[in-house]
Amino acid sequence: MRIVPIYRVKPGMRLGRSVQDQDGRLIITAGITLNERLLTLLERQGYTALYIADKIGDVELPELVSLQTKQEVIRSIAQFIEIEALHARRLSLSLAPGHLRPLSGRNMISKARYDVSLNMLKAAEMLVREIISRKEVLIGMVDIKSLHDYSFGHSVQVALNALVVGRILGYDRRELRVLGAGALLHDIGKTVISPSVWMKPGDLTHEEFARVRDHPEAGFEILRRTSLGLMPAHTAYQHHERWDGSGYPRGLASDKIIGLARVTAVCDVFDAMTSDRPYKKAQHPMEALSFIVSNSGILFDPRVVEAFSRVAAPFPVATGVILSTDETAVVKRLNPRALDRPVVAVTKDPHGNYYAHPRTIDLEQHPEIRIASYAEWYTAPDPGQISAFGGLVASALDRALPEG
Structure with a gap:
């Protein structure tokens, strides 16, 4: 699971985390396959990004409350x-x-x-x-x-x-x-x-x-x-x-x-x-x-x-990071003793090509590898368009x- 800017979300992708409306009511439940109608609804509701389920499994969202x-x-x-x-x-x-x-x-x-x-x-x-x-x-x-x-x-x-x-x-x-x-x-x-x-x-x-x-x-x-x-x-x-x-x-x-x-x-x-x-x-x-x-x-x-x-x-869970190896990864879970050294799933090689099978690295156990920066960050459209x-x-x- 990872955070994806809504303009990059495509029909057929699966929602990784439920979405609520302004009254706290559930709009769409996690696990639903998104289509054009649902994406249009979410854009009109003002959502700029979504949690999307993908082949990076075992991602633990640290929800504070239910x-x-x-x-x-x-x-x-x-x-x-x-x-x-x-x-x-x-x-x-x-x-x-x-x-x-x-x-x-x-x-x-x-x-x-x-x-x-x-x-x-x-x-x-x-x-x-x-x-x-x-x-x-x-x-x-x-x-x-x-x-x-x-x-x-x-x-x-x-x-x-x-x-x-x-x-x-x-x-x-x-x-x-x-x-x-x-x-x-x-x-x-x-x-x-x-x-x-x-x-x-x-x-x-x-x-x-x-x-x-x-x-x-x-x-x-x-x-x-x-x-x-x-x-x-x-x-x-x-x-x-x-x-x-x-x-x-x-x-x-x-x-x-x-x-x-x-x-x-x-x-x-x-x-x-x-x-x-x-x-x-x-x-x-x-x-x-x-x-x-x-x-x-x-x-x-x-x-x-x-x-x-x-x-x-x-580097929150489900966000993208660039490693010191120039590879791209997604944060899977946090290490409470070292918040800047989470467990990550490496998804792309240094040239930007996707790996067929992402590999998991616990950065706390690999001091030779560090997070160099964050990857693409979701943003809203220009303020004047909202x-x-x-x-x-x-x-x-x-x-x-x-x-x-």
């Missing part, structure tokens, strides 16, 4: 946004001139807000339970997201990565649950910004950029009034602060930034850099990891970076807010 858990978490986020948007709408109406008393249904909305906050903590606990149940957890695969639904896929992946790092840092179960809730909702402030702005393919205007930079404060205002507690609110507020004080909104530095936000910041940047977005193409995980490590003690907490680098693979979609955020807001 598909069912991801679906439950996405539903919890969507419900939280919907109820909070409805609350904000009714609050603004109750404060408008001419309203002498609260609108009817206030108690019902208060109960719903409590329930969705409780569900978010339960969602975070679900992630924690699965991650701590595994003997070893690594950030070792590419989570291919739809361009039309970057936001929610991003939130879940940031939370998962943050929990892996939190576990390395020695967080207890309660701390992990709070970290998970804060990371899942770190971008909740974007719900007050039109999706046409933060999913805009082209450059933002000065006014639009200022609005996007306001999302940490907006997130804090939303979360501090919920039953989640203040730590998730401060995680949303501070996840764009930087170790050297160069971040925003307050320019906090070093230990003035709460630990949960420092962890979330690293995981947020890594997933953002390695994901296709309407306005920017994905970078290879090796490049993102190099950026984070090179900014240890500058933009990021050195302790968090050290923990992150212990679990983040520079429509801006709000994905799940827009649909949740549409359900909560009346027209006009």
